[in-house]
Amino acid sequence: MDFGAPPEPDVAGEALSHRAVLYMQNVQSVDDAVATVVHESSHVTQMARRIEVPHAPTQMNEYLAFRREALYSLGRRPSLAERLELMHKVRRLYPSLPSGGLKGH
Numbered sequence: 001m002d003f004g005a006p007p008e009p010d011v012a013g014e015a016l017s018h019r020a021v022l023y024m025q026n027v028q029s030v031d032d033a034v035a036t037v038v039h040e041s042s043h044v045t046q047m048a049r050r051i052e053v054p055h056a057p058t059q060m061n062e063y064l065a066f067r068r069e070a071l072y073s074l075g076r077r078p079s080l081a082e083r084l085e086l087m088h089k090v091r092r093l094y095p096s097l098p099s100g101g102l103k104g105h
């Protein structure tokens with residue numbers, strides 16, 4: 001947990017090579033904190049498995065992280081429609097990242 005200023009105004013968390021950082025100034029609730037840790041833990045796992053390059057995530061890396069976050073938030077596996085919405089959300093949030101193979105146009 002980092003109680004200082006986050007690196008960017010809206011960032012609540014960040015995955016470094018072997019740990020996740022939670023920027024507490026941008027965390028609104030305990031649920032938000034846990035969801036952020038779950039999201040960032042996906043990035044850490046992907047980096048450990050060499051599916052994600054540190055500081056160079058793809059849209060697919062973000063999709064996988066949001067999908068893991070949805071498992072926590074929904075308490076179940078997201079439906080096909082919810083997973084498609086996650087793909088669209090990732091494209092909206094990260095238009096400049098390489099796709100990394102993310103489909104669902």
Ligand SMILES: [Zn+2]
Nearest residue numbers: 039043062065
């Ligand atoms: Zn992410």
